[in-house]
Amino acid sequence: MGQTDFSSHKALLIEDMAEARIMQKKMLTDFGFQSVDIAMKAETAIDLLKTQSFDLILSDYNLGNGKDGQQLLEEVRHSELIPNTATYLMVTAETSIEMVMGAIEFQPDGYITKPFSQALLQRRLSKLLEMKAKLKQVNLALDEKDFAKAIEEAYLVMEAHPSLEGKCLRTIGECYLEMQEYAQAKAIFSNVLKNRKMPWAVFGEARACFYLNQLEQSESKFRQLMIDNRFFVSAYDWLAKIKIAQQDHVAAQAILVEAIERSPKNLLRQMELGKLSSTIEDYETSELAFRRAVSLAKHSCYNNAEIYLKHLSTFVKLSEQNPLSSRQKETFQSTLKKIHQLFFDDPAVRAQTYSYETDIYLNIEDTNNAKNTLALWVRDVESGIALAPTNQQNKQYKLALEN
Amino acid sequence: MKKMDISTILASAIHESKNQVGTLLYQLQGVKETLPKNNLNEAKITVIEESLKKLNDEWVEYLYLYRLASNGYELHVDTFLLDEFLDDQVFALLTSANAKKLELSYHCDSQLTGTFDERLMTAVVGTAVYNALRFARSKIQIHATKEENFLVISIEDDGQGFNTAQEEDSPESNTGLGLYFAQLSANAHVCHDEEGYIEKQESTVLGGAKLAIYLPQ
Numbered sequence: 001m002g003q004t005d006f007s008s009h010k011a012l013l014i015e016d017m018a019e020a021r022i023m024q025k026k027m028l029t030d031f032g033f034q035s036v037d038i039a040m041k042a043e044t045a046i047d048l049l050k051t052q053s054f055d056l057i058l059s060d061y062n063l064g065n066g067k068d069g070q071q072l073l074e075e076v077r078h079s080e081l082i083p084n085t086a087t088y089l090m091v092t093a094e095t096s097i098e099m100v101m102g103a104i105e106f107q108p109d110g111y112i113t114k115p116f117s118q119a120l121l122q123r124r125l126s127k128l129l130e131m132k133a134k135l136k137q138v139n140l141a142l143d144e145k146d147f148a149k150a151i152e153e154a155y156l157v158m159e160a161h162p163s164l165e166g167k168c169l170r171t172i173g174e175c176y177l178e179m180q181e182y183a184q185a186k187a188i189f190s191n192v193l194k195n196r197k198m199p200w201a202v203f204g205e206a207r208a209c210f211y212l213n214q215l216e217q218s219e220s221k222f223r224q225l226m227i228d229n230r231f232f233v234s235a236y237d238w239l240a241k242i243k244i245a246q247q248d249h250v251a252a253q254a255i256l257v258e259a260i261e262r263s264p265k266n267l268l269r270q271m272e273l274g275k276l277s278s279t280i281e282d283y284e285t286s287e288l289a290f291r292r293a294v295s296l297a298k299h300s301c302y303n304n305a306e307i308y309l310k311h312l313s314t315f316v317k318l319s320e321q322n323p324l325s326s327r328q329k330e331t332f333q334s335t336l337k338k339i340h341q342l343f344f345d346d347p348a349v350r351a352q353t354y355s356y357e358t359d360i361y362l363n364i365e366d367t368n369n370a371k372n373t374l375a376l377w378v379r380d381v382e383s384g385i386a387l388a389p390t391n392q393q394n395k396q397y398k399l400a401l402e403n
Numbered sequence: 404m405k406k407m408d409i410s411t412i413l414a415s416a417i418h419e420s421k422n423q424v425g426t427l428l429y430q431l432q433g434v435k436e437t438l439p440k441n442n443l444n445e446a447k448i449t450v451i452e453e454s455l456k457k458l459n460d461e462w463v464e465y466l467y468l469y470r471l472a473s474n475g476y477e478l479h480v481d482t483f484l485l486d487e488f489l490d491d492q493v494f495a496l497l498t499s500a501n502a503k504k505l506e507l508s509y510h511c512d513s514q515l516t517g518t519f520d521e522r523l524m525t526a527v528v529g530t531a532v533y534n535a536l537r538f539a540r541s542k543i544q545i546h547a548t549k550e551e552n553f554l555v556i557s558i559e560d561d562g563q564g565f566n567t568a569q570e571e572d573s574p575e576s577n578t579g580l581g582l583y584f585a586q587l588s589a590n591a592h593v594c595h596d597e598e599g600y601i602e603k604q605e606s607t608v609l610g611g612a613k614l615a616i617y618l619p620q
Contacts, residue, residue: 023429094421101479113522115429162516163483163487165482196518228477231477
């Protein structure tokens with residue numbers, strides 16, 4: 001096997017243990033990578049990935065107290081922080097490999113089990129990059145969201161390299177799902193399943209059924225996936241979607257609560273639970289879910305104002321029912337402060353925040369603070385840094401403050 | 404005191420030990436880099452390294468064995484080109500074979516593909532080859548073929564064969580445990596209601612022992 005030329009490649013190494021980090025950095029440098037950047041934890045890696053592009057990400061599964069390597073992978077793939085053309089190699093221990101293999105939805109391009117020698121890593125990397133090179137046109141089309149092209153390219157790759165058939169069929173099925181051609185997608189996945197019960201194909205078929213509104217069929221497939229794969233928590237999210245589609249919001253909430261018990265660090269799932277709990281007017285659960293989302297947001301790709309605003313809005317609802325406890329007030333103030341720090345340059349966010357604040361003061365009959373907040377709002381509107389209250393809001397405030 | 408499940412405790416103890424072996428291997432790698440090429444201790448260091456690697460692989464085997472036996476192993480199959488899979492296995496085990504002055508090679512059709520759990524089969528092939536290292540006279544071969552609905556991976560040597568030298572295959576012996584592991588691993592592969600299995604045979608190519616692993620496709 002010829003030596004692969006790594007000199008045009010930039011690598012990002014993510015590893016929390018100093019000893020392994022030094023060793024792996026040396027290995028990558030020896031292979032001749034153009035550059036090797038280092039992150040000691042997932043949060044730092046995200047910051048680096050936001051500002052730079054890498055061809056290879058070598059990440060350990062265990063990354064100390066923060067996010068683990070799988071959560072990092074899911075987040076950066078989901079938010080498209082790394083292109084499909086980049087290679088993600090996960091370093092695992094015997095105990096963590098199950099979590100990685102069981103994730104189904106977002107899998108690394110390859111994995112390597114500790115301990116490994118320099119020669120083995122080099123070999124693994126060469127093979128992976130070779131495989132990615134074969135799939136390059138497919139991945140370029142995926143990055144451009146040209147799914148029809150990706151399907152076409154995948155069929156070509158499959159013909160030239162029969163061993164990549166599984167990967168290609170999976171991509172083809174996923175592309176049909178993206179193009180909302182659900183019957184086509186279902187046909188692809190079902191056909192794979194005739195030969196072998198591959199979890200990714202069951203997952204694809206189950207989603208196609210969901211979009212085709214074959215909800216019961218979809219549910220039974222997701223339940224099957226959950227039984228076969230203990231670590232596939234995403235199946236819960238889909239079951240919750242099915243329950244929502246069937247108008248059974250209470251069942252959906254119970255499913256999400258269970259999923260969160262298994263995997264509490266998933267921000268998007270906390271957001272889902274918060275929104276769902278709001279619709280069934282369970283504002284306590286909603287507040288808790290958004291509170292957790294806020295605390296997860298800081299070092300996440302999904303750090304946006306909506307999370308914080310949703311959290312504030314739950315306090316409006318809570319204060320309609322009962323006076324806020326001092327603990328709740330504190331939490332409210334803490335999230336309020338974060339919005340001020342992070343998102344107050346946005347006039348719409350600023351206006352929305354003022355409106356929630358005013359609503360809460362009115363609900364708890366703190367007229368003074370309500371008036372002060374409104375005054376600040378009016379001042380900011382005049383300086384052009386906040387949107388003005390709507391007519392309806394003005395009417396409502398006037399009415400409330402006159403009493 | 405509450406009665407504890409001893410096999411679970413042993414499994415986690417093995418896991419701890421395995422991690423320590425991993426750390427030792429890393430440190431040894433560091434030591435190797437500080438030494439000049441062709442120094443007098445090179446052979447000794449290779450022996451230590453090979454022994455640690457084998458120890459690591461054995462711990463892995465025992466961990467999988469524990470999970471297979473307690474139904475805690477989730478099978479994850481994928482489709483592989485056998486040429487690549489076996490090339491990987493030979494690459495990982497070649498130094499151990501060479502250290503014993505044995506030849507190790509693989510033979511299969513370059514287009515042959517198969518669907519199986521890669522980690523499990525890596526451990527099974529490793530176990531079988533380590534075992535063959537003890538009995539082979541000069542060479543060990545790994546073969547892969549397709550027989551009807553089964554992928555057959557076999558490990559063959561030119562030793563005395565199963566019926567004589569390796570008679571000691573009760574589960575207590577090293578060979579017996581390895582065979583048991585191979586059997587559970589094969590059984591875990593199920594496809595269209597057919598279950599995988601192993602067979603102990605005589606090698607028609609090399610005249611010694613042949614362990615054939617049948618995996619349903």
